[in-house]
Amino acid sequence: MFQRKIYSELEQHLFRKQVTVITGMRRVGKSTALRYLLGHVPHTNVLYLDFERIENRILFNQTSYNDIERGLQALGLSLSEPSVVALDEIQLVPNSPSVIKSLYDTYGIKFIVTGSSSYYLKNHFSESLAGRKQIFEMHPLDFEEFLLFKGQDVKPFQIGKMQPFLFTFYDRWRGFYEEFLQYGGFPEVVLSEQPKAKTDYLRDVLNAYIELDIKLLADFSLSDTLYKLIQLLAVRVGSRLDYSKLSSLIGENRHKMKDYLHLLEYTYFIHIVRPYTGGLDKELSKQPKFYFSDTGLLQLMGQVSSGQLFENAIANQLARLGLINYYERTTGTEIDFVLNRQQAFEVKETCTPHDLQVLTDRAKLLQLTDCQLIGRNLPANGFSDFIWGGSVW
Structure with a gap:
């Protein structure tokens, strides 16, 4: 089993009473992380x-909660001793947070749960398990983890982190x-050796996302419409979200389009980058950009361009380092990314001295005095005088 970066945080939380909640897209490795934690439980x-x-x-x-307790005991769990219960794909049982709360409060059971959507887990769990849980978000592999899955010695790689070319x-x-740019960071995609196998697996991920997660969590029956929306978003990646334009192309009203896009964000399919401004009100009023x-x-x-693909990858890589925004003035002057309101980054496939001066x-x-090309x-x-994309992590 490969060691993911998040495992150390999860391991520390294993010995706390709070419910450990692991969430993220399908196939990012949540069940594997759960099994990893179970291997570190100091009792049986x-x-x-x-x-x-x-x-x-x-x-x-x-x-009847009493019947649930009896069922757990019938499966071999002792409620009179320290115990750990692991629940995989918890979003499939909407009533589970209430059951967990009852068992947690009554018996002090340590729960480890996984689920495929923050849309469900963050909102529903906040109501039912306030103060009783901590949510850990899992994402596809970053590039360092990608190299580890490829059997590479990552120690020499670490010296290049955010360093000049x-x-x-x-x-x-x-x-x-x-x-990594071409096929992304889903663990099983990375471990597949043939390009066709990688592509087939990505299709399976997309199909499961639309047919299982979306329909289950949002009761959306228009999977064809959502698929079409994702296609439209792909060719516009890195652009500002124009709800009116997308509504016109899809044939849905503007409010429904916002609901779709919020769902894509809350289920980790896309992530939103908001503009850098001097105040929150202005920031919320401007159109955000989006990335897969x-x-x-x-x-x-x-059919995305090479530049769009690279910019999307860098958006994901920088997002692991903190809060990212984009900056744009009405005159058209822009900066691709501002990290933690402290560092400015411009993404260019091939960098030049002129790009750095601009x-x-x-x-x-x-x-901002800290500014670098990627x-x-x-x-x-x-x-x-730039950072190579593979060094951004």
């Missing part, structure tokens, strides 16, 4: 229930990074 009074199995859903859907470093890792949470899914859904001048408008390719003129 452990019960694992997969809610994709109907008998487990029936158990937790009973109206170095040809030796770039030359060693660029092939892996190009694969995985470049493999982005490639699958539309970024420096624009960053001064925000009184590039993908080896410049022909020997320019090296």
Whole structure:
């Protein structure tokens, strides 16, 4: 089993009474993380229930909590001793937070649960398990984890983190990074060796997302409409969200379109980048930009340009480091990303000294002195005052 970065946080929380909630898109490795944690429980009074199995859903859907307790005991769980109960795919049983609350309060059971959507978990759990849980969000692999899954020694790779371009470093890792851009970071995609197998698996992820998560969580019957919307978003990735334009193309009203887009965000399919402004009110009033949470899914859904693909990857990579915004003035002057309101980044496939000067001048408008280019390719003129994309993590 490969060690994900989030495992150390999860392991620390394993020994706290609070419910450990692991959420994220399908196939990002939530069930694997759950099994990893179960392997670190220091006793054997452990019960694992997969809610994709109907008998487990029936158990937790009973109206009598006493019957649920008896069912757990029949499955071998002792309620009179320290115990751990792991529940996989918890969104399939809407009543489960209430059951967990009762068992948590009565017996002090340590629960570890997984679910595929923040749309359900963050809102419903906040009401039912206030103060009793901590939510951990899992994402596709970052590039360092990608290399680990590829069997690479990542220690030499770590010295290049956010460092200026170095040809030796770039030359060693660029092939892996190009694969990372093309197919993304779903663990099973990364572990598949053949391009067709990778693409087929990405199609399975997309199909499961629309046919299972979306229909279950939002009761949307128009899966064809949602699929069409995702296609339209793919070719517009990195652009500002124009709700009116999308509504016109899809044939839905503007409010319904906002509901669809919020759902895509809350279920981790896309993530939103809001404008950098001096105040929250102005920030909320301006149109946000959007990016796909995985470049493999982005490639699958539309004919995106090489530049769009690279910018989307960098948006994902920077988002792991903190809050990202974009900056744009009415005159058209813009900066691709501002990280934590402190660092300005411009994304260029091939960087030039002119690009750096333009970024420096624009960053001064925000009184930012820390500004850097992020590039993908080896410049022909020997320019090296930029960060290679694979070093952003």
